[in-house]
Amino acid sequence: MIFSLAAATLLLPTTLASFERMAGYEPMSQVTDHNAIDLDQKSMEEQLALGTADGFQNAQNIYEQGGHSKAHAVITLDSGLSKSLSKGQPISGTDVDGNAIVTTAYSDTAIGDTVIKIKYATSNIQDTYVGCSVGALPERYQLTSGCFKVSGLITVNNEDTYTYTYDADNENKAGRTIKGFSTSADSEQLTTSASCPGCPYKEFKKFYDYYGSSTYADDYVTAALDGTATSFTTGLGNADFSKYGFDGRREGAKKGSAYMNVYMYALREFEDAFDNCKEVDIDQNYGAAHSWDEGVAFYTGSLEGTTGA
Numbered sequence: 381m382i383f384s385l386a387a388a389t390l391l392l393p394t395t396l397a398s399f400e401r402m403a404g405y406e407p408m409s410q411v412t413d414h415n416a417i418d419l420d421q422k423s424m425e426e427q428l429a430l431g432t433a434d435g436f437q438n439a440q441n442i443y444e445q446g447g448h449s450k451a452h453a454v455i456t457l458d459s460g461l462s463k464s465l466s467k468g469q470p471i472s473g474t475d476v477d478g479n480a481i482v483t484t485a486y487s488d489t490a491i492g493d494t495v496i497k498i499k500y501a502t503s504n505i506q507d508t509y510v511g512c513s514v515g516a517l518p519e520r521y522q523l524t525s526g527c528f529k530v531s532g533l534i535t536v537n538n539e540d541t542y543t544y545t546y547d548a549d550n551e552n553k554a555g556r557t558i559k560g561f562s563t564s565a566d567s568e569q570l571t572t573s574a575s576c577p578g579c580p581y582k583e584f585k586k587f588y589d590y591y592g593s594s595t596y597a598d599d600y601v602t603a604a605l606d607g608t609a610t611s612f613t614t615g616l617g618n619a620d621f622s623k624y625g626f627d628g629r630r631e632g633a634k635k636g637s638a639y640m641n642v643y644m645y646a647l648r649e650f651e652d653a654f655d656n657c658k659e660v661d662i663d664q665n666y667g668a669a670h671s672w673d674e675g676v677a678f679y680t681g682s683l684e685g686t687t688g689a
Contacts (some may be wrong), residue, residue: 399504403680403688407673409666412509413502413556414674417642418681419513420558423521425634431626436633438518440605446554447515451500453528454553455546460492461665462540471498473534475511475526476548485536486555491550497553498534500526506682513664515554527552551678558637562598569648570594578655583647591617597640604632642678649675 399407402415420442427439463489465485486497500512511526531545568576569584580588592613593599600619609620617668621629635651653671658664680688 401686403684405676407674408669411673411677412506415450415682428630437513441516444559445516446516446557448513450555453498454551455544457494458543460494464491469537483562514552558641561641566594581651601636604629646675646679
């Protein structure tokens with residue numbers, strides 16, 4: 381990238397700088413949830429290191445379904461919504477320990493629907509950024525103290541109350557996954573659109589042209605996890621993981637997910653920051669600043685701490 385992280389920070393109003401640092405970088409927006417994606421990578425690698433079929437399956441589940449980022453509950457109401465629900469509208473309820481949960485809707489839901497998605501609120505402090513992390517994580521990795529009770533009462537938009545039930549083991553989800561960094565590439569890094577005016581992004585286009593697939597990273601990692609061969613149409617960069625045991629497949633999966641999936645998506649966020657920058661309104665560039673912060677968060681991860689030392 382042409383700009384250094386330090387240079388980019390200097391272009392932003394210093395009055396915005398009030399968030400916990402990431403490896404020395406001071407973000408202008410809350411990205412603790414984004415920063416936690418490295419915990420999925422860590423959990424994957426620990427499962428891969430077991431060198432067993434079960435370990436590889438657990439790693440694949442984490443890779444595909446996540447666990448630490450964009451946590452949300454999928455609950456079923458005992459009666460349909462009396463009004464439509466918009467993403468971001470307030471919802472409150474109670475966690476498993478009886479403490480209040482004050483949060484928002486994860487997505488839009490139509491009037492009459494009984495299944496709704498509720499975001500778990502995130503904080504500015506990385507060590508305690510969220511109270512519920514389940515997804516596809518093995519039980520010993522899960523954080524459940526801040527999850528919704530399995531049944532109870534919620535209040536929607538500060539006025540309507542509903543009783544609900546849900547399966548806490550299977551319906552506490554993660555909306556951001558390492559796999560998704562690659563499978564979303566066609567719309568977020570390749571195809572020019574209103575949401576991606578700068579596409580195709582130059583760095584991504586080099587890899588797309590080489591492999592002939594917008595999902596080349598996922599193709600590679602999935603082949604390593606499954607023990608199969610890739611089939612890139614260009615004939616370049618193919619790997620046959622059926623020839624390797626757990627050790628070789630482990631290296632392909634953990635290095636591919638970090639150096640192909642996450643790396644390219646971090647670059648994507650920096651490119652998106654340029655797309656979001658409004659030169660004529662330079663003091664109103666929260667979107668650009670947030671995208672840049674997201675790129676740094678994905679690149680550094682939470683395990684580097686505040687100083688990176």
